[in-house]
Amino acid sequence: MDGQRRLATLYEFVDGRLDLDGRITPHDPVLRESDGRLYPNLPSGLRAAIDDYPLVVLEIEGMPAADLRSALLRLNDGTGLSETGRKLVESGSFGAQVRDLVLNAVDWGLTEERVSFGNVGLAYDDLISRALVAVEEGSVRTAAADSKELADRLQSGHPVSPETLNEVSEALKELLSxxxxxxxxxxxxxxxxxxxxxxxxxxxxxxxxxxxxxxxxxxxxxxxxxxxxxxxxxxxxxxxxxxxxxxxxxxxxxxxxxxxxxxxxxxxxxxxxxxxxxxxxxxxxxxxxxxxxxxxxxxxxxxxxxxxxxxxxxxxxxxxxxxxxxxxxxxxxxxx
Structure with a gap:
């Protein structure tokens, strides 16, 4: 969630109006066991961990609105995201497609236990974003990390076609099976x-x-x-x-x-x-x-x-x- 929605989302969650998404990456078995539960129905230990989690509030003055999102990402980045990872987080509808596909792929077996590496630094998101761009462009070369086509897609946030999304999804599911x-x-x-x-x-x-x-x-x-x-x-x-x-x-x-x-x-x-x-x-x-x-x-x-x-x-x-x-x-x- 972005900064404008973060507190509102916490209020909705603690009020029992949002369920917990246990499929979020990196994969966590504790969260996975509570997938779909509302806050009042969580195990007492997990509920206590949420209650005790400290929130840090920073007030930023004099910064143009266009620069705020990048600044917030840098201030809150405790995951060691690469520059590409940050761009993925900010990449609009395309980033949303990537995140949804990663969540589905975790259910299909895209986990460290199955493929030998985890999603640290959004490794899965990066991999899938490059595959989507390559299929959309019809060129293996555009799957390179520094391709112009990938950079343009991350900057514009324009989604790939439903056909491309389906083709990559089906092939990934087959590969993981x-x-x-x-x-x-x-x-x-x-x-x-x-x-x-x-x-x-x-x-x-x-x-x-x-x-x-x-x-x-x-x-x-x-x-x-x-x-x-x-x-x-x-x-x-x-x-x-x-x-x-x-x-x-x-x-x-x-x-x-x-x-x-x-x-x-x-x-x-x-x-x-x-x-x-x-x-x-x-x-x-x-x-x-x-x-x-x-x-x-x-x-x-x-x-x-x-x-x-x-x-x-x-x-x-x-x-x-x-x-x-x-x-x-x-x-x-x-x-x-």
């Missing part, structure tokens, strides 16, 4: 979860129903093996590659995915590279019903580039150069 997320070795950070979500959205759009099941099988292999590489362990399982794509340099691609998830991970180049790598594995393991279906032809061009005779001994920088200069990476991720 995959059995692979219950495996101890499947661990995400924000950049990797964003990449899997974007691939889920795009695959559902291009390849149709059933694509999420194959994506789940790929995730079961991919995430544990890339984490083994990150821990300087050798792979203990080969990918289930189709006969015609046995030459895929899968270990080099896993290593590059790891690096792009850690170094400049939120930038456009890293976001595009991770997306392309996941699509390479998706197609190479049989996740595409036809080679003529987009974006499979572009994926096959990347595969042919990576497997040509002079690409036998790939280093990270060689892999990047091949994909950007001779593969399809320069135009990758444009969905329209």
């Amino acid at each position: 995959l059995p692979a997320l219950d495996l101890p070795a499947v661990r995400f950070v924000k950049p990797t979860l964003l990449s899997w979500l974007l691939v889920m959205i795009h695959a559902r759009r291009c390849l149709g129903p059933g694509s999420e099941h194959h994506l789940g099988h790929l995730l079961e292999w991919f995430e544990p093996q890339r984490l083994r590489l990150a821990a300087r362990l050798s792979l203990d399982m080969r990918p289930p590659l189709r006969s015609g794509m046995k030459g895929l340099p899968y270990e080099a691609l896993l290593a590059r995915f790891n690096e792009s998830s850690a170094v400049a991970a939120h930038g456009p180049d890293a976001t595009i590279l991770r997306d392309a790598i996941l699509w390479l594995f998706l197609v190479a393991t049989g996740g595409a019903p036809s080679r003529r279906t987009e974006p499979v032809p572009a994926v096959m061009r990347m595969f042919e580039t990576l497997t040509r005779p002079d690409a036998a001994a790939l280093e990270d920088e060689d892999l990047d150069e091949l994909l950007w200069a001779h593969g399809s990476l320069g135009s990758w991720g444009e969905w329209r």
Whole structure:
């Protein structure tokens, strides 16, 4: 609530006219158990904690009205919000869409126990806002943290279309329902979860129903093996590659995915590279019903580039150069 409504809301709550929202993030099991209860019906300990909570009142004089909201956010910020987080809080109807989707996603399994990181600093809100912008714009590049499209959306607060909101919601729900997320070795950070979500959205759009099941099988292999590489362990399982794509340099691609998830991970180049790598594995393991279906032809061009005779001994920088200069990476991720 903003400053003008904060005290009025507290009055309404204590008066028993507002129920408690126990789904608010970051997830708290104590609040979750009291979801939907009115103040008089709360457990005595929680009610006492509310009664004893101190309220600090600051009087600000001589500040233009346009600057007040940002000042209030800075004064009340005890959560360590990033600049992007603050912009999300202030982003009007778009921010409201993001917050509602995050609340729903918590019920679907978007919790630290399931995806391996929490919503500290509005990490979930940031991830979902970037996915919404990418789908609305039809471009993976716009999911980068510093994209102009994202900045414009945060500044204007203009909501995305109902179609975009529904597409992202359905794909996120499907991703969070995959059995692979219950495996101890499947661990995400924000950049990797964003990449899997974007691939889920795009695959559902291009390849149709059933694509999420194959994506789940790929995730079961991919995430544990890339984490083994990150821990300087050798792979203990080969990918289930189709006969015609046995030459895929899968270990080099896993290593590059790891690096792009850690170094400049939120930038456009890293976001595009991770997306392309996941699509390479998706197609190479049989996740595409036809080679003529987009974006499979572009994926096959990347595969042919990576497997040509002079690409036998790939280093990270060689892999990047091949994909950007001779593969399809320069135009990758444009969905329209």
